[in-house]
Amino acid sequence: MNLKVHWYYYAAPSTFYRLAGRAIPWFAVAAAILGVIGLYISFFVAPTDFQQGEAYRVIFIHVPAAWMSMFLYVVMAFWAAVGLAFNTRLSSMMASAIAPTGALMPFLALWTGSLWGKPMWGTWWVWDARLTSELILLFLYIGFMALQAAIDDPRRADKAGAVIALVGVINVPIIYFSVQWWNTLHQGASVSLTSSPSMAKTMLLGMLIMALAFWMYSIAAAFARCRAIILERERTSDWVKALKEGE
């Protein structure tokens, strides 16, 4: 029996194009269903916070967006690195496909954090370690996209982007541990792997379900963008020309 995994088969843009096309509706539906359940819990099940009143309900998008901003960056950098190391063009296309959705996440985390900070801290913004490192993450995503957009040759753009993506990875643990390493205004983690969550169970549940919804959405969006990138780059190849209507 041949147990060898056909990596190169799955690394072919033509294979991925069809697989992603079939997978996207499932991820999109999962995102929508989880989003509806998550929003219901966020607004109708989770209790009012005894300190923050209703203002805390911002966290149901703030925390998932902040988690995804870091997670997507690591995934983007991983695929960029694979593309750089093995010269697999699909990996690099995947990294480029993740970047815009990735950039959306720190933007939303900062936006919602700002709207929460105003009534709770009395300020829209402070140059605090957590906030500043998250802003740098947003700039890293934008820098990655701007650099790739500035280079005409896609393969050279992939390589240059991979370098900036990899250098920027150092920022992810800085964001994560910033609340421990520095004396920051931002509160510590409400959810951690080592201790039990310091929040009501239904609040935590709402946050986790919203995080899953964001995750599923990000996969659907990145796959859809990757399909477009594949077509844009492989326009002249035979398999693209042979594509049928609606494929």
Add this chain to the structure above:
Amino acid sequence: MMHWASVGDFFAMGGYAFYVWGSYAVTAVAIAIEIAVLVKRGRRARAQISHG
């Protein structure tokens, strides 16, 4: 489990309506824009395939 006295109470968000709805509205708009851009890009990419 319902802790809102009325629909108005729900939209008032305990006095934090601007901050809570401002967060959710911008998130919804951002996602809607991304989906629209993605659909457009996909259509354009397909339209540019030279069949032949």
